[in-house]
Amino acid sequence: MPPSAVDEKVADTPSTLGGELLKSGLFADAKIKCGSREWNVHKCIIGLKSSYFKKAFTGNFQEAQTNELCLDHELPLEVDCVLKYLYLGKLDSGAISACQKTTCCAGKLSLYLSLFKFADCLDVPTLKEELLTSVDDLLMRLATEIVSHEEKFYIEPEKYFSAERFEDFARAVRTVYSLPLHCVDSIIKPLHKFFLSTRFAVVKDARFKSLMNEIPKMAIDMVNLMLPSGTRQCVVTMHPKVCKECREPSSTYSDIQVMEHGSRSWKSGMTSCEISGRCPSCWEKQQMAKQAK
Template sequence: MDKNDRFLSSDEKLLETGLFSDVVVKCGDKEWKLHKAILCTRSVWFEKALTGQFEEATSGVITIQDFQPEAVEWVIRYIYTGVCDIATLRGPEKMTMTNFVTCFEVHSVADFFALSPLAKIALDTLTAEFDTKLPAIQLQQESCKEWLPELCEAIRLVYEDIPISDTAVTSIRKAFVSFIHTARYYFMKEPRFTKFLDEEAPLLSLDLFRAMRATGDFIAHPLDPYCSFCKNKPSRAEKGYYTHIAPEPLKLTACCSNCAVKKDFPSGMQDWLAKDTRALG
């Protein structure tokens, strides 16, 4: 155990025991006996609350009403330990098929408390899960039907209370748009998802339109699960699986990693890896 780990372990002990606490944080029916020195040096939000002209600075009691106690627990534990394993936050009794909703909730609470490293953990975890699912969906090896309700619930939360005129795309919103846009040929064939778009997510529809307009891609041809060059079908573990919209004729072209290395493309397509390719592996 290095020096930093020892310090964090000691901080975690202070969190668990409440020894030497000088501030109380309350949320719902739960409260934590905490330490100003730790909170203020690791969160700008707590620093302002406990050192400014606010009542909390003199009373030593902070009441949080914007989040559920569970989310506040995530923040406090991260502040004291520097660790956040999103996959285990819910506990075995609340296990889900994906981490879509949890990633959004962690990102939201981290953003509120000005904890950019925690927000990055949430965004990176979400992006990694999207990247894992994309090749399987693109190669038609996996259906989105089982986890589609969780995706829709996460999208509801992302777009909640955002006016239709809002064009400021946050990083978490951009991640969801990118995922749906990349696999749009398959999501748009799923009746439950198109119904969800029509009835509950008009702003996502607008974001998808903007994404297609930005890439100049309005075609809706499914991607051939076989490499367009060697005609082999990449496996689920294939790394570096690419899609590309060839300019002439306008169609989707697939390329496995072996052909990508060889760069054995038809005339006029030698530079498409550098310009227009999305790596899905």
């Protein structure tokens, strides 16, 4: 057969071929149902990446006999997201956008955490890791915005933490504190990092206070972050730095306030330009201006 006659599909990447298999259902040997939707799937693909599917289709369960699995307690669009991940090896932007258009998953933060919870149920560790990274990134972006307008945030928190974004954040927090204990430790870290990075500025927001009343465990966690156990009490604050002159992201630094026997000391690894609140470029310009005088 001449090379020109070879189907171009042979050169497709594994992720492309995986997507085509899920879309066409070619060679499928099982079916997954959720609500009004159905997916023709391949046990060798989903079973290798999810121990839940592996046990369902190979154990002494009804699903192993009928080759059909119903996930009626899940959202069809989230099932679609996870199945596409299993076939593509990455989150599908189209599936994510489709989820965001629904009323229950309008924001990415709450959507990613809802998918994290579902991925934990299906035991897909690689998806959990990818979602964890995405959650951390979204929270740090939000923290940077809040800290860069910190003084104004205290006066008008709604301006820098819109109702839509706060509702997304609130749904995400509710999901975090509803997760099983075995996966809380990993997913709680980005949230704690967010609180530290904002220097707990969010507690000035009345909406956040209401959320703490709703979720007492979160309030306890915040107190523990501010006052660790032991004779030495300290607050470690991570600042996502934004230059106060050019408003561009600069470096990230941390400071430690230590209280021991009633006295308070301050330690920091900051350079002089970081202490001034300016990026190295703006700090250098400031120093040159001073010398010129």
